[in-house]
Amino acid sequence: MNAASRNVNLEWREAGSGKPLILLHAFPLNSAMWGKQLAGPPPGWRLIAPDLRGFGGSPDADDAVYTMDLMAGDVVALMDRLQLRSPVICGISMGGYVALEMWRQHPDRVRALILADTRAGPDSPEAARARERLAQRVEKEGIDVVIETMLPKLLSTTTRYHNKGIVSAVAAMMKEAGPGAIARTLRGMAARRDSEPLLRTISVPGLVVVGAEDVITGRGQSEFLARSIPGAWLETIDDAGHLPPMERADEFNRVVKTFLSRLPQVAHA
Numbered sequence: 001m002n003a004a005s006r007n008v009n010l011e012w013r014e015a016g017s018g019k020p021l022i023l024l025h026a027f028p029l030n031s032a033m034w035g036k037q038l039a040g041p042p043p044g045w046r047l048i049a050p051d052l053r054g055f056g057g058s059p060d061a062d063d064a065v066y067t068m069d070l071m072a073g074d075v076v077a078l079m080d081r082l083q084l085r086s087p088v089i090c091g092i093s094m095g096g097y098v099a100l101e102m103w104r105q106h107p108d109r110v111r112a113l114i115l116a117d118t119r120a121g122p123d124s125p126e127a128a129r130a131r132e133r134l135a136q137r138v139e140k141e142g143i144d145v146v147i148e149t150m151l152p153k154l155l156s157t158t159t160r161y162h163n164k165g166i167v168s169a170v171a172a173m174m175k176e177a178g179p180g181a182i183a184r185t186l187r188g189m190a191a192r193r194d195s196e197p198l199l200r201t202i203s204v205p206g207l208v209v210v211g212a213e214d215v216i217t218g219r220g221q222s223e224f225l226a227r228s229i230p231g232a233w234l235e236t237i238d239d240a241g242h243l244p245p246m247e248r249a250d251e252f253n254r255v256v257k258t259f260l261s262r263l264p265q266v267a268h269a
Contacts, residue, residue, distance in 0.1 A: 007073075007074070007077050008053045008058060008059060008061050008070075008074045008077075009058075009059070009077075009078075009081075010050040010051060010052070010053065010058045010074050010075070010077075010078045011031075011050070011051045011056060011057030011058045012031060012048055012049055012050040012051065012078065013031045013032075013034070013038055013048075013049045014038070014046060014047060014048045014049065015038040015039070015041045015046075015047050016041030016042070016045050016046045016047050017044075017046050018043075018044040018045050018046050019044060019045050019046065019087075019088070019260075020045075020046045020048060020082075020084045020087035020088070021041075021045050021046065021047050021048070021087060021088045021089075021090060021260070022048050022049075022050070022075065022079070022084075022087045022088070022089050022090065023037060023047060023048065023049040023050075023090050023095075024050070024052065024075065024089065024090065024091035024092065024094075024095025024096070024098050024099055025049065025051070025052065025055070025092065025094075025095050026092045026093035026094055026095060026117075026154075026242070026243060027093060027094035027185060027189065028055070028146055028150070028173075028174050028177045028181075028182050028185065029055070029170065029173045029174065029177075030051045030052075030055040030056030030057075030173055030176060030177070031049035031050060031051045031056050032056065032169075032173055033092075033170075033173060033243065033245060033246055034047070034049040034245060036245065036246065036249035036253070037049075037245055037249070037252075037253060037256075040253065042253075042256075042257045042260055042261075045260060048078075048082065048084075048087070050074075050075060050078055052071050052074065052075075052094075052095075052098065053066055053070070053071060053074055053181070054066060054177070054178065054180070054181025054182075054184065054185065055176075055177055055181060055185075056176065058074075060178065060180060060181055063184065064184065064187075065184055065187045065188050065191060066181070066184040066185045066187070066188040067188040067191060067192070068094075068097045068098055068100075068101040068188060068189070068192045068193075069101055069105070070188070071098045071101070071188070072098050072101035072102045072104075072105055072106075073105070075098060075102060076102065076105070076106055076109060079109065085109065086108065086109050086110060086111040087109075087110075087111060088110075088111050088112045088113075088114065088260065088263070089102055089103075089110050089111075089112070089113055089114070090113075090114035090115075090116065090256070091113075091114070091115060091116070091118065092116040092117055092118065092243070092244075092245065093116070093117050093118050093216070093217070093242060093243075094118075094185070094189060095116075095118070096115045096116065096117070096118025096119075097118060097189065097192055097195075099113055099114075099115060099118075100113075100115070100118075100120060100195040100198060101192075101193075101195075103198065103201075103202060104193075104195070104198055107201075107203070107204075110204055111204060111263070112204045112205040112206065112207075112259075112263055113202060113204060113205070113206045113207070113229070114206075114207045114209065114256060114259065115206070115207070115208050115209070115225055116208075116209040116210070116244060116245070116252075117209065117210055117211060117214050117216070117217045117222075117242050117243070117244065118217060118221075118225075119217055119221040119224075119225070120194075120195040120196045120198065120199055120224070120225060120228070121194060121195070121196050121221075122192055122193065122194045123189070123190050123192070127190070128190040128191075131186040131187065131189060131190040132186070132187065132190060134146065134149060134186055135182070135183035135184075135186040135187055136183075138179045138182045138183050138186070139179055139180075139183050142179055143174065143175060143177060143178075143179055143182060146174060146177075146182055147171055147174050147175065150174070151167070151170060151171055151174065153215055153216055153241075153242065154170060154216070154241060154242045154243055155167060155170065155241045155242070155243060155247060156211060156212075156213035156214075156239055156240055156241035156247060157213060157241075158213065158239040158240075158247075159239070159240070159241060159247045163247070166243075166246050166247060169246070170243065170246070196224075196228070199225065199228035199229050200228060200229075200230065202229045202230065202232075203230070205231065205232075205259070205262070205263055205264075206226075206229040206230075206231065206232030206233075207232060207233060207235065207255070207256070207259040208222050208225045208226040208229070208232055208233070208234045208235070209222075209234075209235050209236075209237065209244060209252065209255060209256075210222035210234070210235075210236055210237070210244075211236075211237050211240030211241045211242060211243070211244045211247065211248075212236050212237060212238045212239065212240060213239065213240060213241045214240070214241050214242045215241065215242075216241075216242045217242065219236065222234055222236075235255045237251050237252060237255070238251075240252075
């Protein structure tokens, strides 16, 4: 790691105005996954959806491994560029790993946490080895390997059979990612730190969201998050898999809007 690597200039999409909410996307997607949130931001809220390093419009870097630490640093650097002191942070899947790392590094910069379809624990040795095998295959065979491996797991049975448009949109986003960024990010997720002990230190409001048909995270992991974060509550989205913001956007937006409406008022964000 070098100093320059911590300052990748992220591209982002945004909508609305007012108090800031940062939306951190899942792997191996990009900020386009938040299209249905950006299309109708809650009144009084400014939604900011960055492309994490190597995804969407954001550049790659020279690091051999895209750690969650590096990605969190990129997001904080973007907050500085946008002069955001302490936004609400919403992370889904890999974005949740990044959100927890932001709390570890800069708790004073986080107003509240929304953790969707993610977990706090590290990879098991078996899971880490599986990520490494996939990283090596991507480097040799290209991005189609990841699409074939992951796409069936990302979406619920309901979505796969009844909403082909979402299936196509997710596949298209996956195709936009470069094999190098995919491999470096797989290795970064495999190397992530155990955030379970961190959960009890979270002193800001917390919301945990999970798709009822999420086979990657599962309700058990989400229940653990909600129990471990003081004062957090859990919302389950029916007929959704690992990507409720896309699969059941109206319900996801309702849950988030309710959470935001209950936040204590602050003078500046």
